[in-house]
Amino acid sequence: MPFQHPEEIGYGYVIERYVTRKDPDHPRYLELRSGRVLRPGWPHAERFAHHLIDDAATITDAELEALLAYEWRSRLTAGWLIGVGRRATFRERIGDLLLASEFCFSGSAYCFALARFGTHADAEILTAYLDRYLPRTDLRYDQPAALGALLRLDAHLGTHHADRFTQPDGLWDQWVNALAHLRDDPAYAPAERRRSTDLQCEFANGWRRL
Numbered sequence: 001m002p003f004q005h006p007e008e009i010g011y012g013y014v015i016e017r018y019v020t021r022k023d024p025d026h027p028r029y030l031e032l033r034s035g036r037v038l039r040p041g042w043p044h045a046e047r048f049a050h051h052l053i054d055d056a057a058t059i060t061d062a063e064l065e066a067l068l069a070y071e072w073r074s075r076l077t078a079g080w081l082i083g084v085g086r087r088a089t090f091r092e093r094i095g096d097l098l099l100a101s102e103f104c105f106s107g108s109a110y111c112f113a114l115a116r117f118g119t120h121a122d123a124e125i126l127t128a129y130l131d132r133y134l135p136r137t138d139l140r141y142d143q144p145a146a147l148g149a150l151l152r153l154d155a156h157l158g159t160h161h162a163d164r165f166t167q168p169d170g171l172w173d174q175w176v177n178a179l180a181h182l183r184d185d186p187a188y189a190p191a192e193r194r195r196s197t198d199l200q201c202e203f204a205n206g207w208r209r210l
Contacts, residue, residue, distance in 0.1 A: 004069045011066035018059065018067065019077045024050055031075040032080050033105055038199045039122040050201055056085035068093060072103035078110025084204045091117060097134065097152040098142070107142030112200050115149035123161050126150040134171040137178035147172060148193035152201070155194070166190045 004016050017075070020027040024044045031037050037048055059081055067078035068090075075097065082090045098110040114122040122186045129146045134141060150162045165172045186192055 002073070002118075006066040006070055006074070009066060009076075011063060014063050014066050015070075015074060016049060018055055018063070018081065019074050020174075023048055027073075028052075029077050032076060032109070038196075038203055045203075046158070052080065052084055053204070056081045059085070061089070063093070065093075068097065072106045074104035075103060076109045079106060079113050082111030083109065083200075086116050087113075088117045088119075091121060091125070094117065095128075098125065098129055098146075101141050105134060108145040110146035111142060111149040112204075114200060115152050115197050116204060118153065118156055119158060120159070122151045123150060123157065123159060126153070126190065127161050130165055130171070134175045137175050140179075143172075143175060144188065144193050145197070147190060148197035150194075151194035152197045164189070 006012050013037065023029075023031065024047065026034075031048060038047055064078050064082060064087065068073040081087075082094065094110045094113050098107055098114075101107055111126065114126055115157075126146050126149055130143065131147075131151065132143055132144055147162060147165065150165075154160055154162050159185055164170060172190065176182050176185075179209050182188050
């Protein structure tokens with residue numbers, strides 16, 4: 001897919017405004033990447049969430065497109081803003097980027113966005129991703145995030161898309177077990193993957209205010 005710096009199309013300001021802004025003491029993309037925003041006890045969680053929610057409501061579609069056309073930091077941030085704002089018009093764009101898996105880290109944000117959209121169409125995209133990348137036991141991409149998002153959608157929609165991946169000795173077990181040190185890691189249990197996505201969605205609704 002095309003790779004273009006936002007400056008080339010007159011949107012150079014979006015990096016500083018949305019991606020590298022310090023909130024509170026590290027660039028936003030770094031806080032989103034680290035997952036610190038989801039950890040209990042982080043004192044800046046509520047403020048960070050409010051700022052992210054505000055930006056998700058005000059950023060324009062053109063600004064989001066400028067971010068999605070650039071590198072992983074801007075795509076990661078754009079994915080979160082799209083998910084928080086439930087900009088479902090970006091479903092196809094997000095799906096294409098997820099399946100292409102051009103950059104590290106940004107795919108988890110696409111999975112989050114699809115979980116937030118919450119429809120059967122989003123489940124189909126996640127299913128297609130897992131069909132493509134779980135058999136690739138040599139690739140450690142965004143399989144955990146995709147499974148977590150799909151499990152959340154199954155619970156929301158009353159569907160069972162994830163069942164064939166999570167059955168004993170199925171594709172998920174094969175992918176996890178391909179690396180010996182992951183075989184008994186509780187972080188890779190399907191229930192934990194869904195819990196991670198649930199925390200992201202709770203955060204997007206304004207942290208612990210539900």
